[in-house]
Structures are given as C-alpha cells and as structure tokens.
Amino acid sequence: MSKNIKIFFVTLIIAGLVPLHVAFATSTKINDLIEKAMAFDGQTVTITAEAIGEKMDRKDGTWVNVTDVSNAIGIWMPTQESRRISIFGNYKEKGDILEITGVFNRACKEHGGESDLHLISMRVMKSGEIVQNKISMTKLIITIVLLGTTLLFILFFINQSKYLKMKETKKNGKANGQRTLS
Amino acid sequence: MNTERKANSIEIISHYTGYVILCISLLMVLPLLVSILFQEWNPALDFLISISISAIFGLALIMLGWQRKISKSDFQWKHGFTVAALSWVLLMFLCAIPYRLSGHTPSMLDSMFDVMSGFTTTGVLLSQDLDHMSNGLNMWRHMLTFIGGQGMVVLALTFLVKETGGAYKMYVGEGKDIELMPNVKGTAGQIWKISMVYLIIGTGALWINGLLIGLQPISAFFHALYIFESSWSTGGFAPMTQNIMYYHSVSYESVAIVIFIIGSFNFGLHYAMWQGNKKEIVRNIETQSFFITSFTACMLALAGLAKSGIYTDAMAGFRRVVFNVLSAHTTTGFGSIYARQYALEWGDFGIMIMVIVMLIGGSACSTAGGFKGLRVGVVFKGIIMEVKKLLSSERNMKVYKFHHIKDYVLEDSVVKSSAIIILCYIVLFSVGTLLGTYYGYPLSHSAFEAASVTGNVGLSIGITTPSMPVLMKIYYILAMYLGRLEFLSVFAMIGYLGGGIKKACQKTLKSSLSH
Numbered sequence: 001m002s003k004n005i006k007i008f009f010v011t012l013i014i015a016g017l018v019p020l021h022v023a024f025a026t027s028t029k030i031n032d033l034i035e036k037a038m039a040f041d042g043q044t045v046t047i048t049a050e051a052i053g054e055k056m057d058r059k060d061g062t063w064v065n066v067t068d069v070s071n072a073i074g075i076w077m078p079t080q081e082s083r084r085i086s087i088f089g090n091y092k093e094k095g096d097i098l099e100i101t102g103v104f105n106r107a108c109k110e111h112g113g114e115s116d117l118h119l120i121s122m123r124v125m126k127s128g129e130i131v132q133n134k135i136s137m138t139k140l141i142i143t144i145v146l147l148g149t150t151l152l153f154i155l156f157f158i159n160q161s162k163y164l165k166m167k168e169t170k171k172n173g174k175a176n177g178q179r180t181l182s
Numbered sequence: 183m184n185t186e187r188k189a190n191s192i193e194i195i196s197h198y199t200g201y202v203i204l205c206i207s208l209l210m211v212l213p214l215l216v217s218i219l220f221q222e223w224n225p226a227l228d229f230l231i232s233i234s235i236s237a238i239f240g241l242a243l244i245m246l247g248w249q250r251k252i253s254k255s256d257f258q259w260k261h262g263f264t265v266a267a268l269s270w271v272l273l274m275f276l277c278a279i280p281y282r283l284s285g286h287t288p289s290m291l292d293s294m295f296d297v298m299s300g301f302t303t304t305g306v307l308l309s310q311d312l313d314h315m316s317n318g319l320n321m322w323r324h325m326l327t328f329i330g331g332q333g334m335v336v337l338a339l340t341f342l343v344k345e346t347g348g349a350y351k352m353y354v355g356e357g358k359d360i361e362l363m364p365n366v367k368g369t370a371g372q373i374w375k376i377s378m379v380y381l382i383i384g385t386g387a388l389w390i391n392g393l394l395i396g397l398q399p400i401s402a403f404f405h406a407l408y409i410f411e412s413s414w415s416t417g418g419f420a421p422m423t424q425n426i427m428y429y430h431s432v433s434y435e436s437v438a439i440v441i442f443i444i445g446s447f448n449f450g451l452h453y454a455m456w457q458g459n460k461k462e463i464v465r466n467i468e469t470q471s472f473f474i475t476s477f478t479a480c481m482l483a484l485a486g487l488a489k490s491g492i493y494t495d496a497m498a499g500f501r502r503v504v505f506n507v508l509s510a511h512t513t514t515g516f517g518s519i520y521a522r523q524y525a526l527e528w529g530d531f532g533i534m535i536m537v538i539v540m541l542i543g544g545s546a547c548s549t550a551g552g553f554k555g556l557r558v559g560v561v562f563k564g565i566i567m568e569v570k571k572l573l574s575s576e577r578n579m580k581v582y583k584f585h586h587i588k589d590y591v592l593e594d595s596v597v598k599s600s601a602i603i604i605l606c607y608i609v610l611f612s613v614g615t616l617l618g619t620y621y622g623y624p625l626s627h628s629a630f631e632a633a634s635v636t637g638n639v640g641l642s643i644g645i646t647t648p649s650m651p652v653l654m655k656i657y658y659i660l661a662m663y664l665g666r667l668e669f670l671s672v673f674a675m676i677g678y679l680g681g682g683i684k685k686a687c688q689k690t691l692k693s694s695l696s697h
Binding site: 038054058071092109133135150 | 222223228230231234235238244245248283313315316395396397401422423424427428429430495497498500501502519520523526
C-alpha cells in the first residue's frame with residue numbers, strides 16, 4: 001500500500017514538473033517568447049514558422065529569419081543545416097514551413113544582447129511554393145479607364161496652356177505697342 | 183486700362199498646391215518601374231491607378247488657379263503656409279492609394295496613417311506582413327520617408343516652380359528656414375544636392391556591408407537603399423518586420439548610426455562643413471546641445487539597465503541601449519529590440535529616458551523631429567542669461583550670444599518664440615498621453631507612444647497596431663503632422679479655412695436677411 005502511495009506521489013511530482021517541459025516541446029508562438037522572455041530565457045523551445053527573406057552566412061554559422069505571423073525572430077544555425085531550406089518567403093513565394101527546436105535567449109551573450117534562437121534541430125514541415133498573384137481584371141479595367149481619362153485631361157491641359165500663352169503674348173504685344181505709341 | 187482681375191486666395195493656393203501634388207505623384211513612376219522590373223504586375227497596376235488619380239487631381243488644381251498665372255497676383259505668407267499644410271493633407275490621401283490597393287493595410291485610415299508616418303519621417307506603421315510586401319511598394323514606402331525628410335514642397339520648388347516670388351513663403355511653411363543660397367530655389371537645390379551625395383555614399387557603404395554579412399547582391403543593394411533612405415531621413419522604416427534586427431550585424435547597425443546622426447544635423451551645418459568651415463560642428467549650439475543630451479541619456483540608460491540586469495555586457499549595452507537611445511534622440515526610430523521589450527524589460531526609468539530624448543529630437547532645418555536642439559539650447563541659455571541678470575548689477579549691460587552658423591544676440595523674443603514652440607510640443611504630447619490612458623493603456627506606455635509620434639520618432643512600445651482605437655489613430659496622424667510642420671503652417675491653414683468659412687457664413691446670412 002505504502003509503495004503504491006509512494007508511486008502515486010512520485011507520479012504527481014513528475015506530472016507537476018513535466019507540463020512545463022511538455023509545454024515547451026509543443027509549438028510556441030514567437031510573440032509569446034517575447035512577451036514571456038524572462039520565463040523562456042535559456043529554455044529549449046519549439047516554434048513552427050516560415051523562413052523569410054534570405055539566409056545570411058557568417059564565419060561560424062548562418063542566420064535564418066522566420067515568421068509565424070505573430071512575430072519574427074532570427075535563428076542561429078550551422079550553415080549545413082540552413083542549406084536544407086529551399087525557399088524563403090517574399091512577395092512571390094511562400095517560404096518553407098519549418099519546425100524549429102532551439103534554445104531561446106532573451107539577450108544572447110554571443111550575439112550582442114539580441115533575442116534569438118540557437119538551433120538544436122529543424123524539420124521542414126512543408127516546402128515553400130510560388131504564390132499565384134493573378135492579375136486582377138477589375139484593376140486592369142480601372143487602370144485602362146483612368147489612363148485614358150488622364151491622357152484626355154493632359155491634352156486639355158496642354159491646349160489650355162497654349163491658349164493662355166497666346167493670350168498673354170497678345171496682351172504683352174498690345175502693351176508694348178501702346179508704350180511705343182505713347 | 184487693365185481690367186483683368188487679380189487671382190483670389192483660393193486660386194493662388196490651388197495653383198501651387200496642384201504643382202506640389204503633380205510633382206510628388208510623378209515620383210510614383212519610380213516604384214512603378216521597380217514593380218515592372220521585378221514583374222510584380224498587380225503592384226504595377228496599383229501605381230498606374232494612383233498616378234492617374236493624382237495627376238488628374240493635381241492638374242485640376244493647377245487649372246483652377248490659372249488666374250494666378252495670368253495676373254501674377256501677390257503671394258502672401260498665409261498662402262505659403264496654407265500651400266505647405268494643404269499639400270501634405272492632400273498627398274496623404276493620394277499617396278495612400280497604392281498602400282490600400284496592395285491589401286497590406288486593413289483600411290484607408292491605416293494606409294493614410296502609414297503615409298503620414300512616412301512623410302513626417304516618423305516610422306510607426308500599421309502595414310501588415312512586411313516580409314511578403316512587393317518590391318514596388320517597399321520602394322514607395324522608403325521614397326516617401328526620404329522625400330518627406332527633405333521636404334515635399336522643397337522638392338517641388340526645385341523642379342517645378344519657376345518664379346521664386348512665393349517660394350520662400352512655402353519653404354518656411356514646411357518648417358524650414360535656413361538660407362543656404364541667396365534665393366530659395368538655390369537653397370532647395372542645395373538641400374537635395376547634399377542629400378543625393380550622401381545617398382550615393384551611404385547606399386554604397388551599406389551595400390558593401392550587406393554583401394559582407396551574407397546578403398545577395400541585388401537584395402543587398404535594395405536593403406542598402408531602403409536603410410539609407412530611412413536613416414538619412416531619420417525615418418525608421420525598414421523592409422522587413424524585424425526592422426534593423428533582421429540583419430543581425432553590429433557593422434550594419436554602426437553604419438546606420440553614423441548615417442542617422444549625420445541626417446539629424448541641420449542642413450546649414452552640412453553646408454558650412456562643405457564650405458570648409460569644419461569648426462562649425464564644435465561651435466554650433468545645436469551640436470553642443472545634441473552631444474550633451476545624447477551622452478547623458480546614453481549613460482543614464484546604460485546605468486539603469488545594467489542595474490536591473492537587463493543587459494550586462496558592453497556589446498549588448500552598445501547594440502541594445504546606445505543604439506536605441508541614439509535612434510530615439512535623432513528621431514529615427516530604428517529598433518534593435520522588440521517593441522514590447524521596452525514595456526516588459528526597460529522599466530519606468532528606461533522608458534522615461536526614451537520619452538525625454540524623443541521629445542528633444544534632432545536639429546532644426548534637418549530631417550529630424552522633436553523640439554529641436556536649437557530651441558533647447560536657446561531656452562537653456564535664456565535661463566542662464568536670466569539668472570545671470572538677476573545676480574549682476576543693473577548697470578551691467580551684458581550682451582548674450584549664441585552660435586548657430588553665425589553669432590546671434592540672445593534676445594528675449596528669440597527665447598520666447600523657442601519656448602512657445604516647445605510648449606506646443608508639450609501640449610501635443612500631453613494630450614496624446616491622456617488619450618492613451620483614457621483608452622486604458624498604462625501611463626508610461628501612453629507617454630512613450632505619444633512622445634514617439636509627437637517627436638516624429640517611430641519607436642513603438644506596442645500600442646500602435648491596426649486594432650488600436652480609431653480616435654487614437656486620427657490623433658497620432660495629427661500629432662505627426664503638427665510635429666513635423668512645427669504648428670505654424672497648420673495653425674495658419676486652420677485660421678485661413680476658419681476665416682473663409684466665417685466669411686461665407688456671414689455672406690449667406692446677409693443675403694438671406696436682405697431677401
């Protein structure tokens with residue numbers, strides 16, 4: 001009986017401790033890392049995010065920036081690992097979706113106090129793809145109509161400008177003529 | 183006998199406002215070309231639509247005021263101020279069209295917010311998902327902040343307005359009063375010349391740096407151009423969500439620091455240095471004021487944050503504290519930490535330091551915002567002068583001077599006008615803080631954000647988001663606008679419009695009574 005009680009209490013204690021780590025093992029939002037930076041500092045966390053921009057190779061590693069919509073963060077990883085990422089998100093492409101496990105640093109001593117993640121492992125969950133930015137027909141029609149109107153307006157403006165210039169020249173001519181006569 | 187009528191004020195204002203609008207609208211051709219270059223067809227259409235609407239509007243305004251061209255009517259101060267203030271408002275609408283059409287902003291108000299933030303070189307933003315923004319729109323965002331920094335009216339004066347009769351009045355209306363050349367067109371040209379030389383040098387330096395930190399050549403060039411435009415204009419926009427943190431580089435940050443400090447200096451000081459007057463940088467009251475306040479603020483912030491254990495080593499101190507304090511003081515707004523870290527980690531002491539430096543700002547007649555170092559220096563010297571006067575004998579008639587490009591006598595009127603403008607900024611800041619607290623934000627957070635928009639800084643503590651109350655968005659737009667134009671132009675426009683409405687009402691009342 002006492003053995004069972006002991007097992008029960010040990011299980012309870014472990015159960016009390018484990019959720020913290022389990023929580024970290026499940027995907028955390030980047031914004032939560034920033035909001036609870038003190039609590040997450042130095043902890044191993046997992047995030048799911050899209051690779052964006054481009055990788056930046058440095059002497060002893062590579063920087064890869066990722067975003068999960070809530071926020072964006074820099075991941076410091078071995079250059080070899082970064083080569084597994086094929087597409088980085090931009091206007092025309094959706095970047096690879098990565099599951100990243102790493103150590104979160106609130107103010108990284110190695111990187112001048114930056115809030116970053118040092119990679120432990122990375123899994124490409126979904127390859128990136130080209131975003132289909134189809135030309136909007138409505139926009140196209142509006143553009144054609146507006147360009148036509150602008151052209152007409154410019155022609156009218158030039159015409160009026162010429163007319164005013166002519167009027168001004170005539171007026172100046174008259175004034176000069178009057179001056180000469182007087 | 184000459185029977186030709188003189189142009190009325192509306193026609194005069196309309197004529198010149200049309201010129202400014204036409205000039206700035208034509209600049210949309212550049213982002214349009216970038217869109218075509220990168221084969222971004224929808225953004226290209228967005229810019230074509232915006233160019234068309236703006237061109238029609240600008241031409242219509244010019245034509246409405248054609249009487250001005252015919253009769254060469256008098257151009258008064260009120261016209262100059264109103265043209266400057268009105269151009270900014272109308273351009274805020276027109277330049278927001280590509281933003282709205284792109285879908286990166288949830289509403290037209292948010293689009294206008296971002297445009298005003300760009301024009302005023304503030305840098306706070308409501309645009310979403312910057313990481314997937316088109317190259318064309320990114321070019322436009324950064325161009326807006328670059329043009330806004332030098333002055334849109336200044337640009338229009340350089341290229342479009344032939345006659346210089348009213349040019350000086352419009353130039354002053356945009357918050358600039360330095361005279362580098364005998365005529366204002368020459369001065370405007372000189373301002374652009376200085377900026378363009380720095381653009382080439384700064385973009386080159388950042389490009390090389392970008393290549394060294396691992397960016398690809400083409401993207402390194404565009405990043406360099408954008409970061410230069412933002413740094414030089416003390417704007418604070420960046421092409422990616424992480425702002426300057428995207429680059430993870432101390433060298434990139436250091437180059438940016440150099441550019442934004444130089445950008446926050448008075449154009450008069452730049453010109454004096456170019457003319458070989460190297461001592462001016464040491465003697466000028468503005469640079470003296472800037473170095474004293476920035477050094478003190480950096481030291482205090484470093485001490486405060488080291489005490490609380492937020493940043494313990496020197497490199498972190500430089501990159502996270504000194505960088506942000508200087509960015510705030512020069513009213514740039516680049517952030518090397520997340521917005522929420524100010525709120526969660528810096529504490530009230532750190533926030534207060536930031537609020538103070540954001541309000542002080544950079545130099546007068548520069549791209550920076552805030553009270554301006556010149557006014558702070560003048561008021562400070564004014565206080566010393568008053569104390570000395572009190573302590574010395576009444577017979578002692580000493581003349582007090584200050585140096586700003588040349589020596590000036592420190593007169594009561596100068597101190598008074600500087601103090602009035604500072605007071606206006608404080609009122610604007612206080613109302614902004616009050617509004618923030620009304621909507622439930624903590625006092626220190628409200629003060630931080632209000633100081634940021636009033637001083638045209640652009641750092642955020644997390645209040646500025648698309649979900650913030652509409653009234654706060656409108657107030658922040660107004661604060662950025664007033665702060666940038668230094669109140670007078672906007673007051674003149676309001677007074678002028680108020681007077682016009684009053685006259686119209688009186689006229690209507692009279693006619694209805696007579697009937």
